Amino acid sequence: MKTICLYFEIHQNIHLKRYRFFDIGTDHYYYDDYENERSINETAERSYIPALKTLIEMAQENKGFFKCAISISGCSIELLEIHAPQVLDLIQELNKTGCLEFLGETYSHGLSSLINESCFKDDVKHLCNKLKNIFGVSPSIFRNSCLIYSDKIGKMVSEMGFKGMLTEGAKHILGWKSPHFVYNSAETPRLKLLLRDNTLSEDIGFRFNDSSWSEYPLFADTYMDWIEKMPEEDQVINLFMELCALGIFQPLSSNILDFMKALPEQAKKRGITFSTPSEICGKIKSSGALSIPDPISWVDEERDISSWLGNVMQKEAFEKLYSVADRVKICNNHKIMQDWDYLQATNNFRFMNTKPSSIGAYRGIYDSPYDAFTNYMNIIGDFITRVNNLYPDMDNEELSPLMTTIKNQEEELARKDSEIEKLRKTLEHLSNKNINRKNRKSKPKT
Numbered sequence: 001m002k003t004i005c006l007y008f009e010i011h012q013n014i015h016l017k018r019y020r021f022f023d024i025g026t027d028h029y030y031y032d033d034y035e036n037e038r039s040i041n042e043t044a045e046r047s048y049i050p051a052l053k054t055l056i057e058m059a060q061e062n063k064g065f066f067k068c069a070i071s072i073s074g075c076s077i078e079l080l081e082i083h084a085p086q087v088l089d090l091i092q093e094l095n096k097t098g099c100l101e102f103l104g105e106t107y108s109h110g111l112s113s114l115i116n117e118s119c120f121k122d123d124v125k126h127l128c129n130k131l132k133n134i135f136g137v138s139p140s141i142f143r144n145s146c147l148i149y150s151d152k153i154g155k156m157v158s159e160m161g162f163k164g165m166l167t168e169g170a171k172h173i174l175g176w177k178s179p180h181f182v183y184n185s186a187e188t189p190r191l192k193l194l195l196r197d198n199t200l201s202e203d204i205g206f207r208f209n210d211s212s213w214s215e216y217p218l219f220a221d222t223y224m225d226w227i228e229k230m231p232e233e234d235q236v237i238n239l240f241m242e243l244c245a246l247g248i249f250q251p252l253s254s255n256i257l258d259f260m261k262a263l264p265e266q267a268k269k270r271g272i273t274f275s276t277p278s279e280i281c282g283k284i285k286s287s288g289a290l291s292i293p294d295p296i297s298w299v300d301e302e303r304d305i306s307s308w309l310g311n312v313m314q315k316e317a318f319e320k321l322y323s324v325a326d327r328v329k330i331c332n333n334h335k336i337m338q339d340w341d342y343l344q345a346t347n348n349f350r351f352m353n354t355k356p357s358s359i360g361a362y363r364g365i366y367d368s369p370y371d372a373f374t375n376y377m378n379i380i381g382d383f384i385t386r387v388n389n390l391y392p393d394m395d396n397e398e399l400s401p402l403m404t405t406i407k408n409q410e411e412e413l414a415r416k417d418s419e420i421e422k423l424r425k426t427l428e429h430l431s432n433k434n435i436n437r438k439n440r441k442s443k444p445k446t
Helices: 033-061 074-083 084-098 117-135 151-159 198-205 220-228 256-269 277-283 314-323 327-330 336-343 346-350 369-390 396-442
Strands: 001-011 068-074 100-102 142-145 164-168 183-185 191-198 236-242
Touching: 033 074, 033 084, 033 183, 033 256, 068 074, 068 369, 074 084, 074 117, 084 117, 117 151, 117 327, 117 336, 142 314, 151 183, 151 277, 164 277, 191 236, 191 277, 191 396, 198 220, 220 256, 236 396, 277 346, 314 346, 314 369, 327 336, 336 369, 346 396
Parallel strands: 001 068, 001 236, 068 100, 142 164, 164 191
Antiparallel strands: none
16 A cells, blocks of 8 residues: 655745955844845745645544644744744644654754764754754654765764654665665664655646646646556655745645645545654565665755755855864853854855856845855854854864763763663553552452
C-alpha cells in the first residue's frame, strides 16, 4: 500500500539593513525592521493563515486519515511572535487535531552543519528547546536547512538521538534507485532517510499555476492517478515543499487550496494513505544504505550547496563568520547570541550567488551579489569586533582548553540527564506495580 508523506517548511528571512563601512564600531543594530514586519505580515496574510486553516479543515474532515509534518526555524518563530502571533496559534490548533508532526531543524536556518559540529548541535538543541516551550513537543525526525545532507551530517544527527532525516532525492545520488523507498545512512545505519520526490513536489510547489505547463490545469484526481499508477512496490511518496508555496509561489487565485483539500478524498478512493515521517521510519524497513559523501540539497538543478558556497565571496564570508564560532559559544551576551542566529541564515549567503540560474532572483535590498557581499562583510566586521572585545586577551591556545572543558561539562550533564530519565522511568514502573498490587488486594474474594 502506498503512503504519502506531506511536509511543509516554514522559514522567513530576517532582512539586513544598509550598513556602511563607516557604521562599523558605531552602529550595532543590523536589521531592516520595516522590511521584516512587512514581509512576514504579507506572507502570513497571503499564505500561512489561509494555508494553515485549510490544513486544519483537512484534518478535521479526515480525522485520523490526513497527516502532515511541519518544521519551523527559530528565527521565524521570533518574527511570528512579534508580528503575526495568529500563525503560531493556528499551528497549535493544527497540532491539537493529532494530524501534525513537528520536525527538528536548526534554529538559525544556517549552514553550520558544513563547518562546525559543536555549533550545529547547539543550533539544533536551541530549536528543540523552543519547540518544547511553545508547542510541548520533542521532535524525533530531523530536516536540515534546505534539506542539506551528507554522510557526515547524518552521523551528527544520529548522535543527537534522531531516528530519521529528510533529504533530497537527487538523481546523481540515486542513479537507478527510486526515492519511493526508505533508506538508511551509510555511516549510521540506524538513521533512516526519507527522500523527496522532486517532480511531484514541484508539480505543486512550482508548476501548478504555470499555464505553459503541459499538465495545466492540474486536478487532484489526475495527481492521485499518477501516484496510483506507480509500481506496486513503491512504498512512500515524499512530498516536501515550503508552506508559502500555498499562496505565494502559487497564488490563492490559482485554487491551490481547493486542490489540496481534494487530495485526501481522492487518496481514499485509491487506497492511498497519509503518514507522518516518524510513522514511516517506525514501520517501514530500510531498503539499503545510501552513501552521500558530498552535501546535497533541494535547491537548483545541481541539488548541491553551490547556491550558498559556490563562489569566492560566499566562501570568504562563510569562513569569516565561523572564525569566531568558538568564542560565541562561550559568550553569555543575549544580543551577541541573537545576532549570531540571524547572521547564520542561509539567505545571507544566497544573496551573493553569481550562478546563471540566480539571475533575476530575489535579492532583497541588494543590487547585485557584490553589493550583498560588501554589506554583509561590513556587518561581520562589526560583529567580530564586538565578539573579540569580550575576550580581548584570549588567543587560540587559551581558548582551546576552555572549549574542551565546556565540552566535557556538556557531556557530563548529558549523562546525568540520561541517568535521571532512567531513574524516573524506574520509579514510574515501581509506582505502577504498587498500584496494581494494591488494586489486587482490594478486590473482594469470590
